[in-house]
Amino acid sequence: MAIHHLREYIRPKDLGEALATLHRLGTAARPIGGGVDLVRHTPPGVSTLVDMTALPLAYVREEENGLHIGATTTLGEIERNTSLAEYADGVLPEMLGHVGSMQLRNLATLGGALVGAHPWSDVVTVLLALDATAAIHDGSDHAIRVADRAAMREFLSGGVLTEVLLPTRGAEAHAAFAKFSLSAFDVAMLNVCACLRWSETGCQDARIVVGGTPWLATVLPRAGETLQGADLGADSIAAAATTAATEAQVGDDRRATAEYRRVLVEVGVRRALEAILGRCKGGGT
């Protein structure tokens, strides 16, 4: 169980020290939040861990430009946070209720989940649907859209994630999450998150995201476009779901076949949009 080739565990005093260590050691050093992924598997070349939870990066702050969530905020803290319960129908806490166990959520951090980016990750699916931005510090501060995977990879190779920004959303913003898994404490066979703005002029900026396909979450732009300007109702929802089912790339793995996942995409997108419909019209679910 112990990882024998780890030689050093550093609790940096500040971001500067953290970065300096990471630059000095290159790939031999890894920043960790909860460290859960690293405990489960430490690549052979890694000798040093830099514990980012030593820095004051656990917070949820409402500011002008949106909600700032510090990178070392645990998933449990996010699940319990009252500001996030109000944001976009509380889709983040809603999703987190399905992630792992209570124990895992109390240790794993938002940063760890985003950077670890497991293909079944429910967290990434929702962050993508919310069009979140990652703040990465490599000596300077960079704001990279989570959706820009290439840029995320590039900047993370030389810097550290310090926080995630969720753009300001008003009362017109709605979101919902759906997950299909064999058991309650299990990773997804498929996960879905839909996020949109809804007003008298219909739906705007709908983002429909599927993940665990078995690959990491991706946006389905065509499915989202079917809702643009449309009223949200049974027909438009069906059209979006059907489009999503053909647009999504799905594959086989231990958990499910591609064929079955395609069924789940249609059902999941439809149910997420139906939940949003309920929230728009009835203020419920």
Place this chain on the structure above:
Amino acid sequence: MKIETTLNGCPRNVDVRPGETLLEMLRRLGMYGVKEGCGSGDCGACTVLLDGRAINACLAFAAKAHGHTVTTIEGLASGDALHPVQQAFLDEGAIQCGYCTPGMVLSAVDLLRHHQQPTDDEIRRAIAGNLCRCTGYAKQVAAIRRASESESREDA
């Protein structure tokens, strides 16, 4: 490397290896109530409280305990007085082989400290990370429900 932690109410200076898990450290210190069931965070038998919140000790580096408090099952009872959750487990017959029990009890303690009168659904979700093969969970849920109704939960 040396870490300073508070274990079951006692400040301790402990020598740990960088790659050592909290589970290994705790058992090394004689906290045998912290069990290994899988070593990968899937069974919850190693559940302990870190600053009052349930975590899997097998998923935490030992060094994470530095500057924090850790509570294991050994630190739950006060002298001869069992914690209400422990007493409820005994009274409800919620213990069979007992291997999952310490972890399950601690998850319940976390739940009850932060939730007044949880529903059965909330109880089941709180212990979803504690696998048990013996009991089918029925009496464990009943025990936690019973403990939540007991008035001494305020002191928990």
Place this chain on the structure above:
Amino acid sequence: MSSDKQPGFRVVGTNATKVDGLSLVTGRPKFVADIDLADTLIVRLLTSPHAHARITAIDTSAAEALPGVACVLAHTNTPTTRFTTAGQGYPEPSPYDTRLFDSKVRFVGDFVAAVAAESQEVAERAVRALHVSYEQLPAALSIDDALADGAPVIHDEPDAQGIYDALHNVAANVDIDVGDAASAFDACPVVVETTCETPYAQHTPIETHLVHSALDGDGRLVLRSSTQVPFHARRIVARTLGLPLHRIRVIKPRVGGGFGTKQEILLESIAGLVTLRTGRPALLQLTRHEEFVSSRTRHPMRVRVKAGAEKDGTLRALEMEALSNTGAYGSHALTVLSNTGSKTLPLYNKASDVHFYGVAVYTNLPVAGAYRGYGATQGYFPLETAMDQLAERVGLDPITVREKNHIRSGESSPIFEKLGEGREGVAFSIRSCELPRCIEIGRQRIAWDERRGRRNREGNWVHGLGMSIHMQGSGIPQIDMGAATVRMNEDGSCQLLVGATDIGTGSDTILSQIAAEVLGIPPSHVVVTSSDTDTTPFDVGAYASSTTYVSGMAVQRAAEKVRGQILDVAAGALQVDREALSLEDGRVVAPDGRSASLAELCSRATHVVDQFQIEATASCVPEESPPPFLASFAEVAVDTETGFVKVVKYVAAVDCGVPINPKMAEGQVEGAIVNGIGYALTERMLFSSRGRVRNPSLFDYKIPCAADVPEVDVVLVDSYEPTGPMGAKSVGEIAINAPIPTIANAIYDAVGVRLTATPFTPERVLAAMREASEAP
């Protein structure tokens, strides 16, 4: 929920607190690994990467040269004795086809070598430094592959014993007839047939297999093992290592779950040999990965049931054909196969003509062994499916078909005699059967008449109800033996020494209740010592649902003898005829009202006059195996869009005779049902094309968590078994057999599809629904 205390009992029938409850709930160090390991060598295993291969060379020199390595074991330097790892009564009805380390490997995960070192880190590094060359052989990765012409012979060793037909990979064979089933079928107006399959599944005890070995001060080998079978372990280790049996002591401390996988002598000889070679204590524990791959599993089976009946639903003929995959070694192969028929078919004794036959086949896959239910789990799936099909065919309610055909009190079945465990069985009649009451209660509680056939909808969820009935056994008649010693202390308390093996089941507690009942003392005055081959008398161990019925009777008899001795002492002390005395509430009372406390009498016998140790030992070999009975009912909801199945409500009504401790009996049923639900809905081991397990972790092999299952409503119906201790029967296994057929039948009620292979994953359910709707 549980029945009231049996009238007349003081202690039996109460929910006495578990004797080990306090230590477990406070995390006291009671399990094998809960010791200071400072001086202990850590043992790690090298296992085979190939499904079938000969080891052509093994070079241990690099491993041995590593500082901190104390000992390396492989086929080149270990005993060559062949044995069975199955913890069964001697002579074991399983082939002696296993070596400690063999020169041939027969499945991915087979033991190749062991390294003992000062630390886990060094041991693991040394394992990686072992150089092994293999000559790979063609592998048989399914029953069909193994039985095909030209299949590789998995056990071609000349010195194996007890294999039915090694050349054709048949480990065991069973074929019994009652009457002439073939002719009887011809005469039946109604015949139904179904074939069901159950896959590889693992017990996943939360504590994996482990053993600690050490030499005591007299040079005897002491094994502290997480085992269900300490006495069988002692015997088999002695034979394997060539040690006299009396130089070995096996102790079972607290065990973190067994369910059958620890009815196996898997690691003890390896650790013991390390200790013998090095003189040092050693700890060998399987990782979770190794637990999945290299310990034991359930026997995957394909079982066909044919049922012939009259138009009114009365059964005339039953045929069951079982194809069992026993994996690479034949542990429990014959007996699990036999139980597939012997614990199922007698339930329907109205079928006068029965044919049961089958084979257990070797494959180059993980080794199947004992798993709660022990073949009956696999057999009830097609049997209870066929009964539902029969009901539909003749236009009867499924319950009615069961009621017409199930065995009743006073009746028997020829199968009891024809099908034993590796030898002929024993004839007996049913003396207690409350199955009709079980069915009645379950029917009401699940609201069978109100909710079945309605297909009530809740959004996408369609509801359906299903049921099934079951019997099991209580021990193995004329084979199992359990013994107990009751010894009075001078303060009127007693020591209870039993070989019986508490693996979390609570046997220490219920046995103390039996002793307390007979002696008229509180259970807290019974000090239990169990499962230590040096100090406790023999017991076969925890399997075959034997502990309550067999070991319990031994305790009752021993306590009754001691009670007699106490009355003798009292007769002398009170100067009254022994026959006139009564013992109750810790006092012996004379007709004129004078009395003496147990403490006074025991102190007198220990210190004062005519001193002797008040003590008795008694054994029990059962002559019968009175079955517990269970009626199982479930309401499921099926998501018609995705195929997800939820168990919404589960009711199990059980006849286990008098429950010695009702809460514990319920606990056995509750746990077995949830395990069964996992086997029905989510559990299966997956294999690569080269025979490697693809999901050997709790991350990928999903067992139910608390959020996956509903509350299980368990009712213990009033019953009394005259041959059982205090009227008890056993209850440890029966309930695990119910969820698969009950849920399958409920799914049929909900969405009209019959699933015949577990697990009923959402994908399979959806595919079946689509296929059904496309059918012409």
